[in-house]
Amino acid sequence: MGNVISAFWKGVKYKGGPGHYAFILHRLTGIGVALFLVVHIMDNFVILFGEEAFTEVLHLYANPVMRLLEVFLIFSVAYHAFNGLRVIIVDFWAPNSHVQRALWILVWVVVIPITIVAAWFTLAPIFGLR
Amino acid sequence: MNNKDYGLSKYKYQGGFETWAWFFMRISGVVLLLIAVLHLLLMHVYIQVENITYDVVANRWTGTWGPFWKTYDLALLIFALTHGFNGLRWIVDDYIHRAGWNVFFKALLLVIYLVVIAMGTYTVFSFTG
Numbered sequence: 001m002g003n004v005i006s007a008f009w010k011g012v013k014y015k016g017g018p019g020h021y022a023f024i025l026h027r028l029t030g031i032g033v034a035l036f037l038v039v040h041i042m043d044n045f046v047i048l049f050g051e052e053a054f055t056e057v058l059h060l061y062a063n064p065v066m067r068l069l070e071v072f073l074i075f076s077v078a079y080h081a082f083n084g085l086r087v088i089i090v091d092f093w094a095p096n097s098h099v100q101r102a103l104w105i106l107v108w109v110v111v112i113p114i115t116i117v118a119a120w121f122t123l124a125p126i127f128g129l130r
Numbered sequence: 131m132n133n134k135d136y137g138l139s140k141y142k143y144q145g146g147f148e149t150w151a152w153f154f155m156r157i158s159g160v161v162l163l164l165i166a167v168l169h170l171l172l173m174h175v176y177i178q179v180e181n182i183t184y185d186v187v188a189n190r191w192t193g194t195w196g197p198f199w200k201t202y203d204l205a206l207l208i209f210a211l212t213h214g215f216n217g218l219r220w221i222v223d224d225y226i227h228r229a230g231w232n233v234f235f236k237a238l239l240l241v242i243y244l245v246v247i248a249m250g251t252y253t254v255f256s257f258t259g
């Protein structure tokens with residue numbers, strides 16, 4: 001386990017420029033979303049035990065801390081999705097470095113508004129807004 | 131930014147299963163960009179999470195559009211899980227080099243993948259309301 005952690009840190013400290021940080025974040029968000037997905041299939045499974053049991057599960061998600069994690073999840077999916085698209089475009093079309101730079105900025109131009117809108121819809125009810 | 135410095139381009143050139151897996155990650159990525167992002171927009175912006183109840187889900191799965199949403203959820207299940215777990219398998223290969231542990235973690239991933247895909251499929255098919 002120690003080896004794995006030190007290998008990971010070596011990866012984080014490696015100075016590979018923005019492409020490298022893009023990759024680290026892509027990896028972390030991919031792991032996070034995959035873990036959520038396993039939990040999510042299990043919480044959906046509870047619907048087979050009837051309305052009462054499923055309602056109880058939905059109540060767990062209504063907790064403000066869970067709602068905050070949900071916004072974090074949406075950010076993770078959005079970043080992973082649009083950075084993934086950027087990776088695919090670069091892999092198949094290998095554009096010049098100006099275009100690559102523009103694509104990297106474009107990822108954030110899309111991801112930040114999505115996160116803000118999702119945060120509003122998810123968190124506003126907690127504060128009695130909307 | 132040189133595309134050989136990040137990404138997993140090495141798999142592209144290996145041939146056989148790994149090349150196939152590399153392409154699958156790109157194709158499923160594009161599919162997920164549509165269906166996973168739409169799933170989130172639907173749940174958070176259209177339905178809105180505080181309105182999700184047993185009845186809402188029951189109506190989606192058994193109403194007029196039931197077969198459509200069941201197919202949609204099944205596609206999301208299979209694409210997201212297969213894409214995600216192939217990604218986790220790559221990560222195990224990147225960090226865990228001791229042969230025994232490498233096989234152990236990949237076997238563990240395979241077992242979790244099969245159990246979860248069975249649970250999700252069973253949920254979609256056996257739910258009657």
Ligand code: HEM
Pocket residue numbers: 023026027029030031033034037077080081082084085087088136137138139155156158159160161162163164166167210211213214215216217218220221
């Ligand atoms: C929403 C659209 C998505 C797109 C466009 C996308 C795209 C990609 C691409 C292109 C890769 C390969 C990266 C590379 O070769 O460097 C990748 C890796 C990965 N994806 Fe996705 N993906 C999406 C959704 C998901 C979802 C829903 C999950 C989780 C269930 C996930 C989990 C992962 C993981 C764990 C990896 C491995 C990361 C790594 O090796 O560093 N992805 N994704």
Ligand code: HEM
Pocket residue numbers: 033037040041044045070073077166169170173179182186187190199203204206207208210249250251253254
């Ligand atoms: C916190 C955000 C999310 C909420 C509130 C949510 C909500 C739901 C609900 C209510 C269902 C029940 C079926 C339906 O009404 O269509 C469902 C099913 C499903 N969701 Fe999500 N979802 C979220 C995030 C995600 C993400 C990020 C993924 C993919 C990585 C995902 C994948 C699935 C799958 C595969 C199913 C079908 C489950 C099954 O086969 O039993 N969901 N989701």
